[in-house]
Amino acid sequence: MPVDPRLRLHRVVVPLSLAAGAITLGSFAVLPLTGLLPGGATAALLVLGLLFGLLVLSARDACSVLTWLVVLLFLVPQPFVLVGPLKSVGNPAGLVALGALAIWAASRxxxxxxxxxxxxxxxTLLGFSVAALASYGAGLTRDLTAGEAASMDRVVFQHLALLGIGLLAVDGLGSRERITTLLQRLVMVGGLAAFIGILEFVFSAFDFRSMMLLPGLTTSAELDSYSRSGFDRIAAGASHPIEFSVVTAALVPLAMHFTIHEQSGRWKYWLALLALLSALPLSVSRSGFLTLAVGVAFYVAALTNRGRLNVLVLGVIGLGVFRAVVPGLLGTVRGLFLNADTDPSISGRTEDYAAIPGLMQDHWLIGRGTGTFVPDVYFFLDNQYLATLLQGGLVGLVVFVALHLIGLGVARGVRRRSTDPELRSLGQALAATIAxxxxxxxxxxxxxxxQSAFLLVLAIGCAGALWTLVRDEPKRHHRDAPTGARLDHQIGR
Known part of the structure; x- marks a missing residue:
């Protein structure tokens, strides 16, 4: 009889669990000193201590490790790092991701x-990392500025962290129950982060970043405030409002899945979905709305016609309510799309693209070097595919595109092979998030x-883990869409 993966990983994960427990005990040890800390910092410290305590008491498996990652990723502002020599590499979520790579390697x-x-x-994940390392080697063959060299070293750790998340998810989760549990936690923590963003927008005195600047943490970058057309743009724990909007939108298909299929405590996922949808416009970002449109369209394609109509009606009602509660904001967002052709921030960056062929000369195969395209030295791209081409060459670009296509393929493979309506819907939701x-x-x-990079590989890893469970099942052509029927029943005919 095969051994439960949670038990098999116990010996490797226990040290990390003990470290989390030490942090928890440390948070309670400072209780006598709470008078020396700001009230917000004290509250944040105790909340994080409680979260870590709960996680320590959970199963010692890949799901728990990745849950720690999700909590730190969304609830500790991304510019924050541990005090010490690690600098930007010392981000708590990044360190857990590197730990995930060590756990995966030791377990294998x-x-x-x-x-x-x-x-x-x-x-594909290994190919993505090998391509990045090859590009790193290419960068060492040319004269680098100090900024390029520092960025290149930093990005290598980012790629190792991505590799750790994806590999531990695809190989370590082991069972459908643990995969589902992790994704449920992801939606709930994402919904909490969205709610924090809403508080930032409603209460100008609420400063989440200042509240979360706990003892032992410092900032690796300036904590800028952003505004557009008279509206303060929210970011919560993200590095930028654009990242906040994209990640929030990408979680919507998963939240929709759980609101439809979760049998107990469904109200939690409805609240998370409402928070995600309500927070998205507050970032005042085109990218977030485009991400939402793609994700929802991809997921809704799996519904019946009646289910799609229900989603459309609820969406129109939601837009009307939001317009009444926050006058002028939706008009501002609409203007961002209608006036995109005259937006100087867009035209200026697209004009810079003309310099790319010259920069790529003699670097078409493996690029100029991983992480070497520093905006302060060159210019802003705002296009990851072009950035990957410049830094990783055609090899890096092909592998980056393949990472998305393989992720989509295994997520859709779950849907095509499974006969369980809930599992088929979850596969489609993961495909929607990846797309x-x-x-x-x-x-x-x-x-x-x-946040967006870690979410991408986490979604791909979970899709791969589910695909492992159904890979031996034949592909099927389903004539109906039970997901839509369930939605019809919930919302009412």
Whole structure:
């Protein structure tokens, strides 16, 4: 009888669990000193201590490790790093991701993880990392500025972190129950982050970043405020409002899935979905709305005609309510699209694209070097595909596109092979999240932002883990869409 992966990983994950427990105990140890800390910092410290305590008491498996990652990714502002010599590499979520890579490697060496040898997601992730390392080597062959060299070293750790998340998810989750649990936690934590953004918009005195600047943390970048057309743009724990909007929008298909299929506690997912949809316009970002449109369209394609109509009606009602509550904001967002052809921020950046062929001379194969295209030295691209071409060459671009296509393929494969309506819907939701993030990469440097980059590989890893469970099932052509029927029943005929 095969051993439960949670038990097999126990020996590797326990040290990380003990570290989390130490942090929890440390948070309570400072209770006598709470008078020396600002009230917001004290509250944030205790909340994080509670979260870590709950996680320590959970199962010692890949799901718990990735849950820690999600909590730190969304609830600790991304510009924050540990005090010390690590600087930007010392981001808490990034360190857990690097730990995930170590756990995966140790588990594979010790034989604690039994996984298919020819899994397409695993090999694509490894190819993505090899291409990045080859590009790193190419960067070392030319004269680099100090900014380019520092950025190149920093981005290597980012790629290792991405590799750790994807590999631990695809090989370590092991069961449908743990995959579903992780995705449910992802939606709930994402909904909490969206609610924090709403508080930032409603209450000008609410400063989440200042509140979360806990002892032992410092900032690796200036904490800028953003505004557009008279509206303050929210970011919550993200690095920028664009990243906040894209990640928020990409989580909507998963939230829709759980509102439809979760049998107990469905109200939690309705609240998370409402928070995600309400927070998105507050970022005043074109990219977020485009991401939302792609994700929802991809997921709604799996519904019946009646289900699609219900979504459309609820969407129109929601827009009307939002317009009444926040007058003028939707008009501002509409203007961003209607006036895009005259927007100087867009035209200026597209004009810079003419310099790309010259920069690529003699670097078409493996690029100019991973992480070397620094905006302060060159210019802003706001296009991850072009950034990947410049830094990783044609090899890097092909592997980056393949990462999205393989992720989409295994997510859709779950839907095509499974006969369980709930599992088919979850596969479609993951495909929608991956597709929406892939389209968003045309409009900003998605891999340069930790939340969007980590979410992409986490979604691909979860899709790959589900595909492992159904890979031996034959593909089927389903004539109906039970997901839509369930939605019809919930909303009313």
């Amino acid at each position: 060496v010790l034989g604690l993880i039994e996984a298919p040898e020819l899994h397409p997601v695993r090999w 929406s993030l892939g389209v968003a990469s045309f409009f900003y440097d998605s891999i340069s932002f930790r």
